[in-house]
Amino acid sequence: MAGDLLGLVLHPTRDVSEVVGIIERWAARHGRTLAVRAEDRHRVPASVRAVPAEELPAHSDALISVGGDGTMLGALRLAVRDPKPVLGVHLGRVGFLIEVEPPDLPRALDRLVEHDFTVESRACLAGDVCGDEVVAFNDVALVRRPGSGFVTATLAVDDQRYGYYRCDALVVSTPTGSTAYSYAAGGPLVSPATQAVVVTPSAPMAGISRSVVLAPDDDVRLELRPDSAPVVVEVDGLVVRDAATQGTVRLRYQPDAGLVVRLDPRRYRERNQLKLSLLDLPLLPDQLRELLPDGLAEHLPRRDLPPPR
Template structure:
């Protein structure tokens, strides 16, 4: 099967024109149409076709995410009801999910067209927030609003009361999301090959104070007590709504909800491991660069000038 249409998912603010031009140049030589959300059409060069979001998912053979992890997660959420391959092109500084750097893009497109890649399946959380349904590939967080009290919540697993939380935020994550907010809150690193739901309180003051790892088969319900402060519900880092005391969340786990394109899984894992280790160093990026040999610093300089900081 050859690819006839590729859909673009763009970072909301960064300049993506140079990357899109590279993709268009490649597409013209391979008789492939390039589509983008019609509301983003003004941000890309001529030759990219406008489309509705539903058309991007239903009629494109694959999606190309141009940005960082947040953009990639948005592309995966778009395809959750109809999973298809999503390739990430990196425009950030420390992305864990995106694999392809701009200089590697032409070769990556060739491999995408010939199906010379592997699929890394991604699970997601499906959550009902006061009857509103949301999807998260990394995490769902209940975060306190400054000056409005703390997150006071009870946890029930398969209908049985498990315990309660009093904390600044409560992070519910997938294994892949364990390197994000959950990790920053002190949660464990979970292999993406594992099926689990991790619940980690941030700045706990009472109640459950450590991470709880649950089976994806268990039904999870979080009830905000009446004395809880108003909380923001964040889905993969984006606030989707606010919930008052008395509100409830029900969380379920869905296997194989996303398909991430991987060209070199081993190298990707090694790079991710290195990036994760850098998070624990109390050094700024420019300080880390000083640790590199002079030849490597010179090689990295042009790349830094082309890509704006996060």
Template sequence: MHPRRDVSAVVASVVRWAQRHGAEVLVNSADAHRVGAGVRAVEADELARTCDAVVSVGGDGTMLGALRLVADRPVPVLGVHLGRLGFLVEVQPSDLDVALDRIAGGDFVLESHSALRVGVGEETLIAFNDLALVRQPGRGSLAAAMAVNDVRYGYFRCDALVVATAAGSSAYSYAAGGPLLSPSVRGIVVTPSAAMSGISRSLVLSEDDRLRLELLAEAGELAVEIDGNPHRDARPGDTLDVSVQPDAGLVVRLDPEVHARRSRVKLSLLDLPLLPEQLRELLPEDMRGRLDAVRTGD
């Protein structure tokens, strides 16, 4: 659930639908105080282990968190939009009942997403957009040797290093100067930011490649960020092993062509000019209807 927005109305809609269809609604116990009756609170690991599907209420960040939750046992994840721009989420709160009916009737498709599995010491982290190693002010810069499939290729000395999936290539990696990867490209992109020496441009690797980053002795203390969220620190001598888990996330798509068209328009907001008809796609459906009525004089 979105950490700050009021999700109670959307949760109530899910509960009413579930009660009509004999289904049970579970919620992460950390969010139980934000919802009303008819919901059973469980710990996150039980939720991931037992749910048949997940409804994510928020924006893309919330959706990424839901996908990470069930990455070890992927189940369909439906995004209900309470965020801002939103590349992953598709359904508006007013359309939720219809969406749930369509899912119950099998009238949907699943969009598969790859994830990065990042091994740091004894810990394994999951990232659907990107892993970022970022310098912390006053604590030195990033210095890391890179190996691909156990063969060393060079080193990075920079302010930050971003490893992104194809879906995540439009986020931090793009802001750092990396390329946009088509979702049909089964690969990852490694992009340094503010490079001082070593490798200074983006590298595109296959999903089958195994990437290792070894922090050198001259490295500073770094923040390890997963999908934009700080997770832990990394220090000289630490090693990060990155591999790709295909089909780690299953996103529910009700109207894939419409969603893809709107996503292309949203993506063009990064730095491309828009045609009037493309701008129309960003408007809510009721507003588009009123605009069309004005145009036709109805």
């Protein structure tokens, strides 16, 4: 890697000290500089440089996300205007985006700076959500507030009206987000290599009741109807509006908006296939471990098993 500065994006609440320590010791041995967002300055050693969050991508040759998929999505959003390779280090539970476990981190960092990796390009959804400019690498969701009725909205594509929804939630996702909220709502799994936008209703009561898969150059518009309940608007799981009663969601697919580091793409795909199959099993983690062949359970990290629902 031509430069020598790596940016750290940390999970907002988890204890990241062990992983940061591994990275800091590696950086000291290899003469590399580390930077972190100014708000995380108190969570890292004094040797790590603090910069304003919006400037971190510009200062960095690559970003290291320490946390779960949410942290990884945050790193991708942070760098959307100046995409940099993002290496994910796993502190979550299931984690569909992240490849590296903490014990494997030193070798992963060696490969990162040696350019011994491939880059997986990720698309995002960009546009206006009820007056807010947003970027989402997973999804934008309109969710009903409990006890307040249903999300009721019309769908238009390239200004042509398709129909309406009456449901508990309405999820617009990228291929990356097809394994998240959209999948839980019954939507299809879409290969990350596919360029598409998926609109999926959760618990539909009337109107369009199945997922709609749209082309990447389609202009997607959802408009809340006057009889809609107040909705919570989520972008990649983060609440941006708590009780919207009117407004329009207008989104466009933006390719090559994020760069994800892949060290072993085949193994990554195999693990994700296993994780998806585990999510559909109606078993608690301890029950599932009892079914694994002898010698396999102890090699499977507990966070790779789905938490109790």
